[in-house]
Amino acid sequence: MSTPELAAFIAEHVAAALELAGVTAIALTALFAATHATYRLFRKERWRDIFKRHRLDFSRGILLGLDFLVGADIVHTVAVDLSSPSIAALALVVLIRAFLVFSLEVEITGNLPWRRPGPGENVRPG
Numbered sequence: 874m875s876t877p878e879l880a881a882f883i884a885e886h887v888a889a890a891l892e893l894a895g896v897t898a899i900a901l902t903a904l905f906a907a908t909h910a911t912y913r914l915f916r917k918e919r920w921r922d923i924f925k926r927h928r929l930d931f932s933r934g935i936l937l938g939l940d941f942l943v944g945a946d947i948v949h950t951v952a953v954d955l956s957s958p959s960i961a962a963l964a965l966v967v968l969i970r971a972f973l974v975f976s977l978e979v980e981i982t983g984n985l986p987w988r989r990p991g992p993g994e995n996v997r998p999g
Contacts, residue, residue: 885952898937901934902937936974
């Protein structure tokens with residue numbers, strides 16, 4: 874096996890491991906968020922509070938999983954399939970991820986990323 878073939882082989886496996894880590898992060902976070910929401914439900918907390926906390930917990934897991942999945946796409950594109958269509962697909966995935974991160978950040982914090990509250994200002998619990 875030549876060096877480029879070995880590098881491609883290793884990159885494919887690294888990308889697969891990153892994909893597995895991303896899917897696992899999302900799945901475990903979903904399980905954790907559902908378990909936590911169920912626990913709070915049995916403690917007779919308000920539905921609105923349970924729902925908000927569940928969405929925040931799950932949103933963080935989605936962000937973590939997306940980081941791993943984008944990393945896998947980058948490794949795969951750069952090391953395995955460096956072609957114009959794969960680079961275009963990667964660019965689209967990165968744009969979608971950036972939009973999702975922006976949306977989830979606003980939902981989690983309640984503020985636009987460039988408008989962080991100063992000391993003493995109200996911040997949503999996260």
